[in-house]
Each structure stands twice: as structure tokens, then as C-alpha cells.
Amino acid sequence: MKKIIVTVSRRTDIPAYYADWFKARLELGYGFYPNPYSQKPVFIDLTPQAVKAFVFWTRNPKPLFKHLDYIDEKYEKRHYMHLTINGLPEALEKRNPKIEFAISSAEYLAKRYGPDYVQWRFDPIIFSSITSRDYILRTFESLTTKLEGITNRCYFSFVDLYEKTKRNFRKVSEKEEISFQSTGIAEQTDLVEEFISIAASKKISLYACAEDQLLETIPGLNKAHCVDADIIDRICSNGGTLDYDSSPSRIGCGCIESKDIGYYDSCPHGCIYCYANMDPEKAFENAKEYMLRGFPMDNLIKEELKDNQGKLFE
Numbered sequence: 001m002k003k004i005i006v007t008v009s010r011r012t013d014i015p016a017y018y019a020d021w022f023k024a025r026l027e028l029g030y031g032f033y034p035n036p037y038s039q040k041p042v043f044i045d046l047t048p049q050a051v052k053a054f055v056f057w058t059r060n061p062k063p064l065f066k067h068l069d070y071i072d073e074k075y076e077k078r079h080y081m082h083l084t085i086n087g088l089p090e091a092l093e094k095r096n097p098k099i100e101f102a103i104s105s106a107e108y109l110a111k112r113y114g115p116d117y118v119q120w121r122f123d124p125i126i127f128s129s130i131t132s133r134d135y136i137l138r139t140f141e142s143l144t145t146k147l148e149g150i151t152n153r154c155y156f157s158f159v160d161l162y163e164k165t166k167r168n169f170r171k172v173s174e175k176e177e178i179s180f181q182s183t184g185i186a187e188q189t190d191l192v193e194e195f196i197s198i199a200a201s202k203k204i205s206l207y208a209c210a211e212d213q214l215l216e217t218i219p220g221l222n223k224a225h226c227v228d229a230d231i232i233d234r235i236c237s238n239g240g241t242l243d244y245d246s247s248p249s250r251i252g253c254g255c256i257e258s259k260d261i262g263y264y265d266s267c268p269h270g271c272i273y274c275y276a277n278m279d280p281e282k283a284f285e286n287a288k289e290y291m292l293r294g295f296p297m298d299n300l301i302k303e304e305l306k307d308n309q310g311k312l313f314e
Contacts, residue, residue, distance in 0.1 A: 004052060005232065006258065008054050008260075009262025010249070011036070012276060014262060015056055015081075016059060018290070019067060020067075026074065028046070030043065031261060033295075034296075034297060036264055048075050052236060053236060055258065059085075060096075060105065080113075080235060081119065083121065086122050088126065091172060095284075106118050106120070106150050121154075121155045121209075122143065123155060123157050124160070128181060129179045129180075148203065152203065154207065155226065156207070157210055160275065162275055164277075165273055169272060192214055196220045210251065225254035226255050227257075241256070265282060265286055266283060268288070
């Protein structure tokens with residue numbers, strides 16, 4: 001049986017807000033999550049025998065720290081993390097941790113696992129009346145200085161304007177009187193070339209996430225594979241990740257196949273550009289309910305346990 005790679009999560013910030021929920025599912029050895037299209041429950045085996053590796057995605061990993069000893073022992077340290085630190089103004093992302101707090105969390109993880117563990121995401125890049133080219137460059141340079149020796153990689157992308165993202169941008173534009181600008185290839189290339197020069201001085205390599213239009217023209221730029229076969233081979237002593245198919249989540253995505261256990265519309269960070277939330281404030285209200293009462297699919301687990309069917313893998 002081919003083991004699964006579990007992303008935790010591209011749909012919501014599980015380490016920041018649902019770390020205890022995740023630990024409880026690992027203790028049970030299984031869980032359910034909704035199919036994003038039909039909303040029907042999907043069963044997932046979370047036993048060490050079934051899981052190849054975990055790929056964590058977060059802005060605040062600290063609530064997960066208390067569970068790392070358990071995860072490391074049970075899953076033999078078969079995990080790595082994407083950590084977003086982008087320094088955008090509060091008008092664009094309401095409830096994100098302060099930069100110094102995020103940096104200190106990254107430093108803890110690097111000391112625990114080494115600088116290859118944290119994959120820093122400076123993502124997405126947004127041009128606006130409050131995030132000019134100079135603002136973006138200053139922020140990037142400041143962050144690379146702070147993250148030198150803590151991470152070896154930086155992933156970036158330019159914001160994708162899905163319909164729900166456009167609606168959220170319009171709301172903020174009207175309320176905050178912020179204007180947003182689109183960018184062309186020339187402007188993107190100019191900025192990314194500056195990024196590469198800045199990052200190289202701190203021994204950080206730059207990875208373009210679903211930005212293939214830049215790869216052929218910018219020397220030193222790498223294609224991102226956020227769910228990455230090479231990283232997973234490195235952290236899994238038995239390797240074998242070449243058995244996994246490419247599974248892009250959008251045009252230009254370089255990820256291999258994985259299972260994501262998150263819920264859409266459940267992340268309370270309040271980022272107006274998030275593709276996983278239809279409306280940031282609705283997601284905030286959902287999150288309060290989920291943190292109080294648990295995710296709806298948890299009722300399935302309760303029924304399984306009630307019927308004495310919890311030990312599914314004996």
C-alpha cells in the first residue's frame with residue numbers, strides 16, 4: 001500500500017488554530033474531512049503505517065510546539081513546514097502574528113530540526129497604494145536579514161485574483177480607500193531579480209510558486225514544488241517518493257499528490273487575498289464555532305467510537 005502525504009493544511013491554518021484537534025486525530029489514528037466539492041465526508045487513515053509525511057502550512061506554528069515530541073516519536077520526524085511571513089499591512093491581513101513573534105517561532109524550529117525544515121513563504125506579493133514596490137523590497141530585505149541561517153528557501157507568488165478574492169479586494173478598497181494595481185511580466189521580473197540578489201547575500205534560494213512565466217528569463221530562480229518529492233525523500237529514510245504523481249492545484253503548481261485534511265472557510269486570520277475563504281469575516285465566525293464545538297465531521301468520529309468501531313486497523 002502506498003503511503004499518503006498529508007498537508008496540514010492549505011485550506012486553513014491547523015497549526016495556529018486547531019493544533020489540539022490535529023493531535024487528537026493522530027491519537028485516534030484516523031479522521032474525516034469534507035470533500036471540497038460535494039461536502040461529503042472523506043475518511044483518512046492517520047496511523048504511522050499509512051502516512052508517508054506531513055507538510056504543515058501556517059503563519060503561527062507555536063500552538064503545535066507542545067505536540068512536536070509526540071509527532072516526532074510516533075512519525076519519526078517525517079514532516080516539514082511552510083511558514084508564511086510577509087509583513088503586509090493590517091488592512092490586508094487582520095489577525096496575523098507580529099513579525100518578531102513569527103521569526104522567533106522559525107528560529108525555534110530551525111534549532112530543533114535544522115535550517116532545511118522551515119520553507120519561508122513571502123506570499124503573496126500585492127502591489128497597492130499601501131504596498132508599493134519600495135515597501136515590498138524593504139520588507140523582503142528586512143525579513144531575509146532576520147531569517148538568515150534559519151531557513152535556506154524562500155517561496156513567493158504574485159496574488160491570484162479569483163472571483164472571491166476580487167470581491168474581498170473591492171470591499172477593502174472601498175472601506176479603506178486603498179487602490180490595487182496589477183503587474184506585468186516586466187515589473188514582476190524587475191522585482192524578482194532584486195529579490196534574488198538580496199536573498200543570495202543571505203544564502204537563501206528563491207522559489208517561484210506557480211509563476212512559470214518568470215523561470216525562463218530569470219537566472220537563479222527555481223520552480224517551487226511545495227509538496228516536494230526531494231524534501232520528503234530526505235526526511236523519509238526509506239525514500240520512494242518518486243512513486244507519487246504530479247498533482248497541481250492550479251496552473252504552474254509543482255506539487256506531488258497529497259491529501260489535505262483542512263476545511264475551507266475556517267481560517268480566522270482575515271487575509272483578504274485568501275483563496276480558501278469566501279469571506280474573511282464569515283470564516284472568523286465559523287472558526288469560533290469550530291473551536292468551541294469541533295468540526296462538523298467530528299460527529300462521524302463520535303459515532304464510530306460510540307459503536308465501538310474506533311479501532312479500525314486491528
